[in-house]
Amino acid sequence: MHVDQWKKILVLQTSFLGDTILSLPLLAKIKHRFPQMKLTLLCTPQSQALLLDQPGIDHMIVDDKRGTDRGWVGLWRKARALRQMNFDAALTPHKSLRSALLLFFAGIPNRIGFRQSKGWFLFHHRAEREYARHDVERNLSLLRVFGIEPQECDRVLNLAIDNATQQAVARRLRSLGVNLEKPIVGINPASVWPTKRWSAEGFARVIQVIKRDYDCEALLFGGPADLEIAARIQQMSDSAAVNLAGKLSLRELAAALSLCNVLITNDSGPMHVAVARGVPTVAIFCATTPSLGFYPYTSNAVVLGKNLSCRPCTSHGGRRCPLGTEDCIRLIQPEDVLRAAEKFLSAPADSRARAVVGYEPAFVTI
Numbered sequence: 001m002h003v004d005q006w007k008k009i010l011v012l013q014t015s016f017l018g019d020t021i022l023s024l025p026l027l028a029k030i031k032h033r034f035p036q037m038k039l040t041l042l043c044t045p046q047s048q049a050l051l052l053d054q055p056g057i058d059h060m061i062v063d064d065k066r067g068t069d070r071g072w073v074g075l076w077r078k079a080r081a082l083r084q085m086n087f088d089a090a091l092t093p094h095k096s097l098r099s100a101l102l103l104f105f106a107g108i109p110n111r112i113g114f115r116q117s118k119g120w121f122l123f124h125h126r127a128e129r130e131y132a133r134h135d136v137e138r139n140l141s142l143l144r145v146f147g148i149e150p151q152e153c154d155r156v157l158n159l160a161i162d163n164a165t166q167q168a169v170a171r172r173l174r175s176l177g178v179n180l181e182k183p184i185v186g187i188n189p190a191s192v193w194p195t196k197r198w199s200a201e202g203f204a205r206v207i208q209v210i211k212r213d214y215d216c217e218a219l220l221f222g223g224p225a226d227l228e229i230a231a232r233i234q235q236m237s238d239s240a241a242v243n244l245a246g247k248l249s250l251r252e253l254a255a256a257l258s259l260c261n262v263l264i265t266n267d268s269g270p271m272h273v274a275v276a277r278g279v280p281t282v283a284i285f286c287a288t289t290p291s292l293g294f295y296p297y298t299s300n301a302v303v304l305g306k307n308l309s310c311r312p313c314t315s316h317g318g319r320r321c322p323l324g325t326e327d328c329i330r331l332i333q334p335e336d337v338l339r340a341a342e343k344f345l346s347a348p349a350d351s352r353a354r355a356v357v358g359y360e361p362a363f364v365t366i
Contacts, residue, residue, distance in 0.1 A: 003146060006088035006110075009034065012042040012103060014063045015094050016192070017250075018269035018294065019135070020047040021157060021276050023093055024054070026139040029153045030091070031056035033146065040087070042102075050250040050273070053160040065098065079105035092117075093139040095129070112145050134359070135293045155359055157297055159276035161254050169248075169255040173219075176242055183216040183345060186257055186274070187241060188265035189233060190226040193317035195287035196267050198329055198337075200229055204236035205334040206264060206341070211240045214345050219244055219256065221270060262344035264337060267317075271296055280344040282337060283361070286328040287317035290363060301361035302340040306331050336366045 009030065013023045020043060031039050040059040041051070045067075048060050061082075063069050069078050079102050089110035090103045100119020103111045113123040120126055125145045129138050133150070136157070140150035170180060178184070189203045207218050222230045222245030230245035248256060254273050257263060263274040264282045274281050275296045283296050285305035289312045295303050305311070306328050313322050321328075 003034070003089075004036070006034070006037055008040065008085070008087045008089075009037045010040045010042060010082065010085075010087045010090040010103075010108065012063075012090060012092035012099050013047070013094055014042065014044050014065055014099065015096075016269060017044070017046050017050065018272040019094075020044070020051070021159065021269070021272040022135045022294070022297070023139050024157055024159065024276065025136055025153060025155050026093065026142065027054075028056055028158070029140065029143060029148065033143075033148065037088075040085070042082075046250060050159070050254065052251065053162045053165075055160060063102075075102055076105065078102060082106035082108070091142055093142060112142055114142070131293070132291075133293060134295070134297055136297050136359075138293065155297070157272070157276035159254060159273060161251055161258065161277070165251050166255045166258065169252050170259065172252075173242070173256065173259070178217050178219070178242055180217075180259060183214060183261045184259050185210050185214075185216055185218045185341070185345070186221055186260035186263040186265070186279070187218060187233070188221045188263060188268060188270045188274075189229055190222045190245075190270070191266045191268040191317070193287070194319055195313065195321055195326070195329070196285075196317035197229070198266055198284045198286055198332060200232045201236060202332065202334050202337065203264075204233045206337050207233070207237040207240045209334065209338055210341070210345070216261075216345070218242065219260065221248075221253065221256070222246065261347070262341055264341055267294065275301065280347075281361075282340045282344070284332060284337065286332070287314070287321075288312045295363075296361050297359050299358035299360055299362075302343065303361050303363050304332060304336055304340055304366060305364075307365045332366065336364075340364060 038058045042061045083106045087108045090108040091112040092099050095117040097118040100122040104122040111123045112125045114129040115126040116129045127142045137150040191197045218241035220241040220243045224246040226245050257274045258277045262280045265271045267285050275298045281296045281301040283303045
């Protein structure tokens with residue numbers, strides 16, 4: 001069957017939330033190039049919750065691989081369900097063996113993945129994953145199977161959030177005393193990996209100075225796992241920020257980020273969510289480096305990091321510093337972050353238009 005006769009295509013992306021955000025241009029291009037196809041996304045529960053309003057996705061299936069779908073029994077049960085849906089093709093930017101096995105056991109007749117996947121031998125068509133490219137472009141390179149080059153694609157990240165959620169979050173922030181007429185600075189001190197987290201003391205100092213020097217509001221973001229670090233920052237900053245840690249759903253987080261004039265953040269999922277909502281971003285890279293391909297994919301950002309020979313210590317960052325120094329965290333000063341944020345805090349009041357003119361941020365090595 002020729003590709004133009006395919007009716008149903010599955011895209012599997014069950015990696016971290018940020019990886020799913022970086023797959024949005026891939027999903028959009030598939031739908032644009034093959035409008036006749038029904039596009040189904042197989043994703044994590046978190047990604048499903050965030051993408052409920054995303055256009056172009058006809059259907060979503062949850063793969064709760066750390067919960068009800070974990071292990072071999074869960075994999076086989078999910079594969080059997082996929083088999084019954086009779087997909088013509090499946091494509092995955094996720095490189096795990098589990099992802100390749102899931103598509104194989106589902107019996108999908110045209111399977112597309114990366115040559116660098118652990119299950120590469122289970123794909124009918126394999127694309128080269130170019131290490132030097134940003135992950136958005138690496139994901140789009142899967143479309144070379146169809147003769148489509150990444151540079152031909154619209155690569156702007158665009159996450160949709162419905163207006164009702166946006167308005168509800170605005171009302172909630174007003175009820176907490178947030179003046180939405182003032183500039184708003186978002187602070188995201190969280191990351192899954194400890195060595196990717198800048199210091200609580202640094203974030204607290206940034207909040208204090210911003211509140212002192214600019215007539216603005218500060219919002220402190222984080223998930224349920226970040227309550228302790230958010231409480232520490234609140235205490236050290238004399239409660240200068242509105243603490244929203246653990247109080248927002250993922251869609252509400254995206255809506256709240258949309259109200260920010262700038263987000264100051266670690267290398268993390270919310271960083272990519274902010275970019276996909278058009279929010280100017282100051283990204284602090286501690287253990288990881290932009291060379292890994294996961295920096296904020298926009299010219300409306302500044303990326304900070306120390307020039308250290310030990311970076312990156314791993315592809316994700318680790319649980320602890322291998323050298324025991326934590327220099328990548330400790331040597332970044334609040335003044336460095338404030339200088340980067342000043343670019344956005346000093347912008348005209350009408351800068352919320354946030355025109356994106358390119359995909360590369362400003363990289364500042366300190």
